[in-house]
Amino acid sequence: MRFLFRLIGLALVLYGLYVLGENIFITTRPSPFIWRGVAADGAVLALVVGVLMLVFLPRDAKSWGLIPIVAAIVLIVASGYAVLEPTTLWQLFVSLLAITAGYSLLTTGRLPL
Numbered sequence: 001m002r003f004l005f006r007l008i009g010l011a012l013v014l015y016g017l018y019v020l021g022e023n024i025f026i027t028t029r030p031s032p033f034i035w036r037g038v039a040a041d042g043a044v045l046a047l048v049v050g051v052l053m054l055v056f057l058p059r060d061a062k063s064w065g066l067i068p069i070v071a072a073i074v075l076i077v078a079s080g081y082a083v084l085e086p087t088t089l090w091q092l093f094v095s096l097l098a099i100t101a102g103y104s105l106l107t108t109g110r111l112p113l
Contacts, residue, residue: 050072
């Protein structure tokens with residue numbers, strides 16, 4: 001039964017991230033400077049590497065996965081290619097609720113009520 005709750009938790013986390021990230025776009029546009037395109041590509045690669053490190057490294061080394069994720073955020077901000085569209089308060093509420101409830105189900109197998 002706990003496996004089913006953890007599976008539901010994973011689905012909730014993914015749904016919450018989808019709803020939250022639905023209005024965030026990372027684009028590449030032609031630029032006269034070569035480093036701008038590299039920054040967007042580097043941000044995507046750093047984000048993928050950071051997530052893979054968080055998932056596959058041993059428990060005591062998982063914090064090293066935050067370094068590439070922070071680098072990806074810095075590269076996105078530096079390149080200026082993150083486009084944030086307006087979102088409603090309801091979408092924000094649903095996404096944060098789904099992420100937190102899903103994370104709780106995923107890690108503990110139950111909801112703290």
